[in-house]
Amino acid sequence: MKLVSVETPEKSVCKMTFSASPEELEAASNAVYERTRASYTIRGFKKGEADRAQIEADRGEHTFWYDAINDLMDKDVPALYDAAMAEHGFVAVDNPVYDLVSVKKDEGFVATATVALQPELNLTKTTGFTAECVTPEVTDKEIDNVLERRRAAAAELVPHKGPAVKGNIVHIDYEGLLEGKPFQGGTAKNQAVQLGSGRMIPGFEEGILGHKAGEEFEIFVTFPNRYHAKDLAGKPVVFKIKLIDVCVRQIPALNSDFAKKVANLDTMDELRAQVKQQLHDGKHAGALNRAKDQILTQLADASEGELPSVLVETTYQQQMEQIQQQLQMQRLSLDRYLSQIHETRESFTAKVRSSAEKTARVHMALLQIAQQENLVPTEEDIDKALAARAERAKKTLEEIKEKSDIPAMRRNEGIRKAADWVIEHSTIEDKAENQ
Incomplete structure (x- = not known):
């Protein structure tokens, strides 16, 4: 491979x-074929027996190109990229973004690497920022809520001799029979069940109500029509209960x-008093972090200059990915979340993009301060x-460096240290919520 050109399509890019x-493309494609041929199953051939021409006739002439392109890029581009950056005196502030421009059998391929360069910002102010750390007051209700959670966690199960009623927790052995035969997943020993919780199939928990410890009996139930195990869906079964x-x-x-x-x-x-102090400490830590964020926001406002668009875009994509991951943990789609907060996708993404621009500006200002x-x-x-x-990883230094x-x-x-430096050279005033 070779470096064709180095351009600066915009400032700091x-x-x-x-x-x-x-x-080169042909040689790399053939190497991919040799490496992966055993994994291909082509009609009329046993797995791994088809040659390259037969595989490409079935899957397309591009079958091995993209792995070949990755192999060539991984092998040749890093050295070419580093040499060009050094020759031009460029300082990257992010990893390059690679794009495949074109690929043809008789022309090879062309790819680009676009990278954000460190912008030269005019920092009108780097110290002396001020922010208030307003710690919300701890209420009696908040203390009561913590104590109630601790009470619930400290609850004990106490056996009693009366009949089972809703709310009781029972321990049972059971065996499920479908047409007189045990079925997979239908047997358990010493299973804890909270009656009335609805965690078991309909009719199961209800069948235990009124029985006493030590009794053995049978429950007749029918699995829901949409039960996940299709061989049980809609089927009547009997459970033998102890x-x-x-x-x-x-x-x-x-x-x-x-x-x-x-x-x-x-x-x-x-x-x-202990719970109150713990709640206060947590609230104070949150308030302190918000005050530090305010100082860094003021630094962003005091940082004049154009940011590389590719850096803002990368930061925006990272923030959107984080939001998507958080929503997935809550089993929410972005559209459903937006409907809950009554916001359009356009206004939401505009806010995220604005936040990304602010984050990128703070980082570039801090990097400049770190160097200064x-x-x-x-x-x-x-x-x-x-x-x-x-x-910690029980590996050699060379292995860790390589990765x-x-x-x-x-x-x-450097950014982390600069953030600490800016905050240390600023003022955070502690205030109670009602001051």
């Missing part, structure tokens, strides 16, 4: 164009015994951090 000859015990969930009283048990304190007043104040880690600092990582993005490590650590 470098675009490199690389090309590979038809011969009721081991019937328990009442006993929640402890809020007294000195409870304080001693959960916190090794003598009185409830001491426990309430000699806060960027040295090679020795990086080696020390990598050595510690290697020790680490050292320029990104250096940038990120």
Whole structure:
């Protein structure tokens, strides 16, 4: 491969164009074929027996191109890229974004690498910012809620001799029979079931009501028509039940015994005071982080200059991915979330893009400050951090270095140190919520 051109299509953006000859593409494609041929099953041939021409006739002439392109890019482009960056004195602030421009059998392929370069910002102010750390007051209701959760966590199951009723927790052995025969997943020993919870199939929990510990009986139920196991969906079955015990969930009283048990304190007043302090500490930590964010936002406002568009776009994509991941954890789609907060996709993405621009501007300002104040880690600092990582991972330093993005490590650590420096040289005033 060769470097065709180096351009700066906009300020603080470098675009490199690389090309590979038809011969290079062919050789790399053949190497991919040799490496993967055993995985192909082509009609009329046993797995792995078809030759390259037969595979390409069935799957297309491009079958091996894209792995070949990746192989060539991985092998040749890093050295070409680093040499070009050094020759032009460019300083990247992000990883390059690669795009395939064209690929043809008789022409080879052309690809580009676009990377954000460090912009030169006019920092009108780097110290002396001010922010208020307003810690919300801890209410009695919040303390009560924590104590109730602790009570629930400290609850004990106490067996009783009466018949099972809703709310009881029972322990049972059961065996399910379909047409007189046991079925997969239908048997359990010492299974805990909270009656009335609805976690078992309809009719199962109801069939236990009224029975006492030690009884053995049968329950006749029908699986729902949409049950996940298709061989059971809509089928009537019988469960043989042995009721081991019937328990009442006993929640402890809020007294000195409870304080001693959960916190090794003598009185409830001491426990309430401890909970209040813990809640205050949590609220204060959150308020302090918000105040620090305010200072960094002020730094962004004091940083004049154009940012590389590719950096803003990358930051925007990262933020959108984080939002999507958070929504997936909550089993929400973006459209459903937007309907809940009564916002359009256009207005929401505009806000995220604005946030991405602000984040990128803060990072670039901090990186510039890190360089001005000699806060960027040295090679020795990086080696020390990598050595510690290697020790934790039980690998050699060389193995860790090979898999680490050292320029990104250096940038990120410099940004972190610069953020601490700016905050240390600013003022955060502690205030109570009602001051």
